[in-house]
Amino acid sequence: MKTEGWPLSMRGLFFLTGLLLAGMLFGAAGAVARSYSVGPDLPYDLYEDPTGRMTLEDFLALPAEELRRENRVLSRGYTDSAFWLRFTIPRERFEDDALWMQLSPVYLDLLTLYSRPLDGAAPWRRREAGDRWGAPDDDLNYRFPVYTFSQPAPASEGYDIVLRVQSTSAVILFPMLWQPAAFLGQAAWATSFWSFYFGMAAFSSALAILLALYLNSRVLWSIGSVSAVYLGIACIQGYVTWLFGDIWGPLQHYLTSIMTLVTYSTIFWMSAEVLNIREHSPRLYRGVMAAIGLSLLLQLSIPLGFYEFAKDMQIVICVVIAGMAVQAILRLYRLGRMRSMDAAIVTLPAVFSVTGLLHELMLRGLIGFSPMLFGQWQFVMMAIMLTVMILIVRRISQERQLERELRVEREASFNQRQFVAMVSHEFRTPLAVISAALENLRPGLADREQVLKRYDKIQRATDRLSQLTDNCLADARLSADTLYLDMQPVDLVEQVRAAAQLVEMSDLHRLHLTVGGLPDTGAPVIVQADPALLRIALSNLLDNAVKYSEHGRIDVGIVRRDERYVVSIQDQGRGIPRGQAGLIFERYRQGESQGRRRQRGSGLGLFVARQIALAHGGDIILAANTPAGCRFEVFLPATPPATDS
Structure with a gap:
């Protein structure tokens, strides 16, 4: 059954996509509600070390006026500086149980945790993490570094914590404190979700690549290229090192940088191919492809050490491509070639661009950090992939159906020509007999003028009918393939x-x-x-x-x-x-x-x-x-x- 507007299958698809995003927002909100975050819940003192050479003793010796009190998540963008954070975990946060601290994200180069009880008698305990360090010196086998803090001794009021973070990628640190039971529940839920996520990613990617190989379609190859982004998401979520061991740590570090730069290029290429901009607006298509090529050249920034410049250039390129995309969309709309499915394909990359921009602004500390919005681009990515796959398969199905209908129409046309030819031949024989009989009778009727006139009328009618059958035969003959x-x-x-x-x-x-x-x-x-x-x-x-x-x-x-x-x-x-x-x-x-x-x-x-x-x-x-x-x-x-x- 059809309804006005988009088909029911399309509405169902977007309903499921919205449900996926709403579920992630609800899950993220619930996770935050059951935990404590350093910054919003536990303020900290911050110091920026431009040289990166400061030791713990140097930091502890700094006067209080050189430290800045912060109550939001640390996010400083792309910088070579090292950052020192100091905060306390008071006794009342433990609620008669231990606390587990999760440090994220995993793509920070070097992360050092110093801790000791607040009574100051015990020495500082040092532990290391970071994807340039190797295996984290943590307390739990998990994809993020997790450190356990037992309930403080009666004489202690809690724990004194110092964190040092330094990274060639964006500097952002989001420590979370959990009750063990809450952490295990959240970890089980997150692992189940990401297992489903990457399962869907593997299925959609394999389907896109197999269809591209089978149909040799440029559109499907562009969709298949988006599959590479899932590898970057796996790195961001810490699965590469967690599943494959310490040797993959540096690989996870570089893959994160590479896939971050590749993501927008693949999305814009897919959008250009799906909207068929190459045919409707060749100049815009060449411009988009040139911008994508320039974006891919930015990969050289990773080994050459100017990743921050590459990220700035990527934003500029994305703005340029977005402007070109708007031009192409307006052109398609004016030409009347913007269909409902094309509008859907345009909408989701636009949502992805917005969430990606919010992500980038949070990384640079230009807007406040929100855990609910920070990772939404990853979920929008899945929605884009599933939506585009369904729409393209539907479009291919429609094209195949049209080809079948055209083939049936050609066969019907051929059968029609055959029928016309057969009928024309059947007419031609009796008409020839009539015409010959009239010619034979004419000489004997020369003196009977009225009868001769009637015979002339019959002859003209017969000739006219003969001409009609000749035209039908000629039309069928001229319409044949050969x-x-x-x-x-x-x-x-x-x-x-x-x-x-x-x-x-x-x-x-x-x-x-x-x-x-x-x-x-x-x-x-x-x-x-x-x-x-x-x-x-x-x-x-x-x-x-x-x-x-x-x-x-x-x-x-x-x-x-x-x-x-x-x-x-x-x-x-x-x-x-x-x-x-x-x-x-x-x-x-x-x-x-x-x-x-x-x-x-x-x-x-x-x-x-x-x-x-x-x-x-x-x-x-x-x-x-x-x-x-x-x-x-x-x-x-x-x-x-x-x-x-």
């Missing part, structure tokens, strides 16, 4: 005389034939042609001349012009209305003589005649159209065409 012409020497003058019998049988018309501008002397004019088809073409033109002239002379002239013979047929009708002159050579179209009602006919005559002339390497044109009559000219090559088909 056309064979029985080319042989033909006397053009004789062909005109044979076709002119229609004129000679009329009581109101007379034929005037000239060859080379002089009256016909019987001298032959030889051309290479299919005699049966040529006679049909000439008969159709002469029949039109009789039909649209109430009376008078029909002038037929044969002349040679350069390498062509021209047969001109001039009637004395009232001409064709100017608005219809361009339609008379179309199939099943009839012109009207000015001031007269439409004549009966099949509308095949002029169409068939012109197709025959074209098949011979010539043409038929309306050379003159005046209120005093029309002149049609038939062009035939004086030398035979190069091929017979």
Whole structure:
């Protein structure tokens, strides 16, 4: 069942996508509600070390006025500085149980945790993490570093914590404190979700690549390229090192940087291909591809050490590509080629760009950090992939259905031509018998004028019906996939005389034939042609001349012009209305003589005649159209065409 607007399947798809995003927002909100975050819940003192050489003793010796009190998540963008954070975990936060501290994200280069009880008697305990460090010196086997803090001793008021963070990628630190039971519940839920996420990612990626290999479609290859982004998401979520061991730590570090730079390029390439901008706006397509190529060159920033510049350039490139995309969308909309599914394909990358921009602004500390929004681009990524896959498979299915319908239509057209040819042949035989019988009876009825007139009417009707069947046969023959012409020497003058019998049988018309501008002397004019088809073409033109002239002379002239013979047929009708002159050579179209009602006919005559002339390497044109009559000219090559088909 269909409804107005988008199909139900499309609405269901976007409902599921919205449900996925809403579930992630709800899950993130619930997770935050059951935990404590350093910054919003536990303020800290911050110091920036531009040199990166400060030790713990140097930091502890700093006067209080050089430290800055912060109550939001640390996010400082791309910098070489090291940052020192100090905060306390008071006893009341433990609630008669231990606390587990999770440090994220995992793509920070170096992360050092110093801790000791608040009584100050115990020495500082140092532990290391970071994807450039190797295996984290933590307390729990998990994809993020997790450190456990037992309930403080009775004499202690809690724990004194110092964190040092330094990274070549964006500096952002989001420590979370959990009750063990809450952490295990959240970890189980998150692991289940990400297992589903990457399972869907693997399925959609494999499907896109297999379809691309099978159909060799540029669109599907662009969708398949987006699959590489999932590897970057796996790195960001810490799965690469967690699943494959310490040796993959540096690889996770570099893959995170590489895939972050690749993400937008693949998204914009997919959008350009899905919207078929290459065909609708080639200039914009070249601009988008050039911007994407420049974005890919930014990969050189990773080994050369100017990653911050590359990220700034990526933002500029994304703005440029977004501007080009807006131009392309407006162009498609003006051309009326923006369909509902295209609008869906445009909407989701736009949402992805917005969430990506929010992510980037949070990384740089330009807006406040929100755990609910920080990772939403990863979920939008999945929504884009699933939506585009379903839409493209649906589009391919529609195209295949259209191909099947076209094939059925061709078969029906072929069967129709076969039927017309069969019926025409069946008509032709009895008509030939009638015509021959009339010819045999005519000599014995010369003295019976009324009977002879009736026989003449029967003869004209028979000839008209014969001409109709000839046109049907010729139309079927000319419409076939392969056309064979029985080319042989033909006397053009004789062909005109044979076709002119229609004129000679009329009581109101007379034929005037000239060859080379002089009256016909019987001298032959030889051309290479299919005699049966040529006679049909000439008969159709002469029949039109009789039909649209109430009376008078029909002038037929044969002349040679350069390498062509021209047969001109001039009637004395009232001409064709100017608005219809361009339609008379179309199939099943009839012109009207000015001031007269439409004549009966099949509308095949002029169409068939012109197709025959074209098949011979010539043409038929309306050379003159005046209120005093029309002149049609038939062009035939004086030398035979190069091929017979």
